Amino acid sequence: MDTQKFATADLHLIDTDRINDSPGPYGMSFGFELKPLVRSIKTVGLLNVPVLIEDGEGAKTVISGYRRIQAVKSLKWDNMPCRVLQKSEFSPLECLLLNLHENLATRNLNNVEKGMVLSHLNSYLPLNEIMKDYMPLLDLPSNEEKFDLFLKIEKELDENIKIYLARGHISLQGVRMLLDMDPASRLSVFGLISNLKFNINQQIQLINYLIDISHITKASVIELLKDQPLENIRLNDNLNTPQKAKAVLRLLRTRRFPSLTEAEKTFNKMVSKLDLPERVRIDPPLFFESPDYRLEILFKEGKELREKIGRLFKMDGIEEIGNPWERGA
Amino acid sequence: MKDLKIKKVIVEKGVSGQEFAQQILRRLPDIPVQTIKENESKAVHDIQNMGKEILHLLPYKGEFLKPCPGTREYICCGYQILNVATNCPLDCSYCILQSYFNQPYLKTFVNLEQGVEQVLKIIDSNPDLVFRIGTGEFTDSLAIDPITRWSDWLLPLFSKRKNAVLELKTKTDNIRGLLTSKFRDRIIVSWSLNSPFIAVREEHRAASLKKRLEAARQCQSEGFVVGFHFDPLIPHPKWKEEYTKTLELLDKYIDPKGIIWISLGSLRFMPGLKPIIRRRHPDTCVLDGEFIMGLDGKMRYFKPIRMELYSYMRKNLEKWHPDPGLYLCMESHDVWQKSMGWSPETSNGLKRYLDRRVVEIFG
Numbered sequence: 001m002d003t004q005k006f007a008t009a010d011l012h013l014i015d016t017d018r019i020n021d022s023p024g025p026y027g028m029s030f031g032f033e034l035k036p037l038v039r040s041i042k043t044v045g046l047l048n049v050p051v052l053i054e055d056g057e058g059a060k061t062v063i064s065g066y067r068r069i070q071a072v073k074s075l076k077w078d079n080m081p082c083r084v085l086q087k088s089e090f091s092p093l094e095c096l097l098l099n100l101h102e103n104l105a106t107r108n109l110n111n112v113e114k115g116m117v118l119s120h121l122n123s124y125l126p127l128n129e130i131m132k133d134y135m136p137l138l139d140l141p142s143n144e145e146k147f148d149l150f151l152k153i154e155k156e157l158d159e160n161i162k163i164y165l166a167r168g169h170i171s172l173q174g175v176r177m178l179l180d181m182d183p184a185s186r187l188s189v190f191g192l193i194s195n196l197k198f199n200i201n202q203q204i205q206l207i208n209y210l211i212d213i214s215h216i217t218k219a220s221v222i223e224l225l226k227d228q229p230l231e232n233i234r235l236n237d238n239l240n241t242p243q244k245a246k247a248v249l250r251l252l253r254t255r256r257f258p259s260l261t262e263a264e265k266t267f268n269k270m271v272s273k274l275d276l277p278e279r280v281r282i283d284p285p286l287f288f289e290s291p292d293y294r295l296e297i298l299f300k301e302g303k304e305l306r307e308k309i310g311r312l313f314k315m316d317g318i319e320e321i322g323n324p325w326e327r328g329a
Numbered sequence: 330m331k332d333l334k335i336k337k338v339i340v341e342k343g344v345s346g347q348e349f350a351q352q353i354l355r356r357l358p359d360i361p362v363q364t365i366k367e368n369e370s371k372a373v374h375d376i377q378n379m380g381k382e383i384l385h386l387l388p389y390k391g392e393f394l395k396p397c398p399g400t401r402e403y404i405c406c407g408y409q410i411l412n413v414a415t416n417c418p419l420d421c422s423y424c425i426l427q428s429y430f431n432q433p434y435l436k437t438f439v440n441l442e443q444g445v446e447q448v449l450k451i452i453d454s455n456p457d458l459v460f461r462i463g464t465g466e467f468t469d470s471l472a473i474d475p476i477t478r479w480s481d482w483l484l485p486l487f488s489k490r491k492n493a494v495l496e497l498k499t500k501t502d503n504i505r506g507l508l509t510s511k512f513r514d515r516i517i518v519s520w521s522l523n524s525p526f527i528a529v530r531e532e533h534r535a536a537s538l539k540k541r542l543e544a545a546r547q548c549q550s551e552g553f554v555v556g557f558h559f560d561p562l563i564p565h566p567k568w569k570e571e572y573t574k575t576l577e578l579l580d581k582y583i584d585p586k587g588i589i590w591i592s593l594g595s596l597r598f599m600p601g602l603k604p605i606i607r608r609r610h611p612d613t614c615v616l617d618g619e620f621i622m623g624l625d626g627k628m629r630y631f632k633p634i635r636m637e638l639y640s641y642m643r644k645n646l647e648k649w650h651p652d653p654g655l656y657l658c659m660e661s662h663d664v665w666q667k668s669m670g671w672s673p674e675t676s677n678g679l680k681r682y683l684d685r686r687v688v689e690i691f692g
């Protein structure tokens with residue numbers, strides 16, 4: 001690439017309405033906040049000029065500076081200084097790389113933008129070159145599975161989910177799971193996620209439960225989301241949004257793990273029947289997998305400890321504690 | 330086993346001269362051969378097929394004999410793996426090898442002769458130990474035997490050792506190589522069995538249960554010691570009736586006397602395998618159970634479900650024969666105790682129990 005040619009390209013004052021409004025074939029900006037840039041340009045002017053490319057007939061496509069152009073347009077400037085390249089002198093790949101390197105030098109790309117970059121590169125470069133040179137440049141592992149995921153994000157993901165992803169409100173894992181669903185189910189699940197503001201871990205749990213239950217019951221994800229108990233939670237005015245999210249997950253967990261949740265219920269019943277001293281608790285092993293149960297006694301001094309141990313020692317029913325499926329409630 | 334189709338052979342430069350590689354190539358006269366440099370084989374991104382129709386001949390650089398990757402948290406049988414190949418032409422939906430989809434092809438190690446030599450040295454220099462060795466951990470032991478004829482190489486070597494046994498574990502009926510061999514002593518041929526429901530739906534390209542058991546009967550009647558592995562046990566609709574059908578078939582074909590062991594194991598997998606299974610086998614039922622994270626970080630069924638599976642199988646297998654050599658694969662002391670009525674307590678305890686079975690059967 002002839003780097004000198006970029007630097008020495010002519011500066012022109014261009015009418016803003018003659019600059020193409022779309023991000024164009026080199027665009028890699030998504031989900032950005034325009035206000036700070038507008039404020040900066042309003043205060044100190046345009047410090048770094050955009051680069052455009054002109055086809056033979058006068059149309060100008062943005063190579064770099066898309067966001068600056070949007071900011072200037074929102075300030076209603078009639079014209080703005082731009083560096084203008086001639087189409088005959090620069091290949092599309094060179095234009096793309098110019099924008100890519102300029103972006104990488106000044107900011108971190110979000111995951112949607114990385115998808116845009118890879119999708120553009122995919123039109124010009126062989127896969128092995130993208131893997132070798134560009135995946136690392138984008139801080140991505142050089143594997144084709146990841147590459148495919150980012151292409152899918154660019155090509156198949158719905159706009160609202162892209163916004164969520166760009167803002168870091170959903171993880172790549174969550175997006176991958178949504179992309180494995182059919183588009184209608186994906187939108188329904190995303191609707192629930194955004195309505196009840198599930199956090200990133202909860203999103204993964206939710207999607208996992210829904211997919212699993214759908215497989216087990218042969219009901220579609222959309223049908224599951226229309227289930228009455230779930231609907232009741234959504235409409236329950238006594239719960240706030242985080243409480244609703246938790247209640248949905250609890251409901252789905254009970255459906256996904258009937259024996260485990262039953263065992264937990266039975267165990268809790270067993271423990272609640274005991275008249276445990278204050279600040280004393282008995283916990284089952286995680287998922288009842290280890291054979292060891294846990295007793296926790298909080299105390300301020302030895303006397304209190306002795307008193308609590310004494311009560312535990314004499315407590316009726318304590319010997320019943322154990323695997324709930326063996327003892328029953 | 331459904332027909333084994335090899336469409337291409339990839340040979341790493343420098344190994345085509347090896348006798349073992351040449352023999353394999355002679356058995357595949359019309360198959361295109363591509364020679365590549367060491368490590369040149371590209372990771373193909375074919376999660377669906379995983380290069381199961383391409384045979385890759387290469388040298389193995391690691392230790393040929395490795396202990397079974399047991400974990401501290403569960404009782405392990407102390408089995409040793411002879412690493413002859415990785416990947417498998419069969420396509421069970423629950424197979425852990427799917428995690429290695431980015432290291433595709435049927436990789437067959439052609440420096441086996443040198444590797445086995447090392448292994449035999451280890452065996453011979455430890456006459457007081459019993460080595461239970463198997464080839465069926467990273468591949469099916471017999472699935473590509475018609476091409477590799479491992480049986481020709483390995484049977485005579487292990488037959489001579491008094492402190493080792495070689496177990497060939499399979500879901501196929503590829504026993505021709507075994508039957509033409511004159512060696513029987515210290516060789517165990519074992520079959521992985523499941524319910525007919527799982528065998529048909531989930532063990533793609535494997536031989537039918539009937540064919541597996543016919544092959545087992547033939548091996549048994551021709552003097553081989555046989556074993557069975559109900560692993561992975563998978564609860565599914567009407568699982569009791571379904572597993573009973575397999576036990577009935579077992580009774581029909583096999584004489585329980587002289588079976589060296591029958592293992593029971595329930596499905597377990599690293600969490601990362603789940604999305605791969607979902608993508609490769611969208612209609613599978615193997616992910617439907619109540620999986621929890623086990624103490625070793627693997628997903629496994631909630632404990633009472635596992636105990637119910639084992640207890641049911643134990644009750645019925647012990648009706649068939651009072652001492653069928655039952656053992657649990659990667660289970661905890663309390664699960665052993667409650668579902669088998671006894672426990673070896675530790676991995677060493679289980680090792681001693683299985684070594685004793687070897688001595689009882691082979692002397």
Ligand code: SF4
Nearest residue numbers: 417419420421424468
């Ligand atoms: S036979 Fe064994 S190695 Fe082969 S696909 Fe099935 S589980 Fe995997």
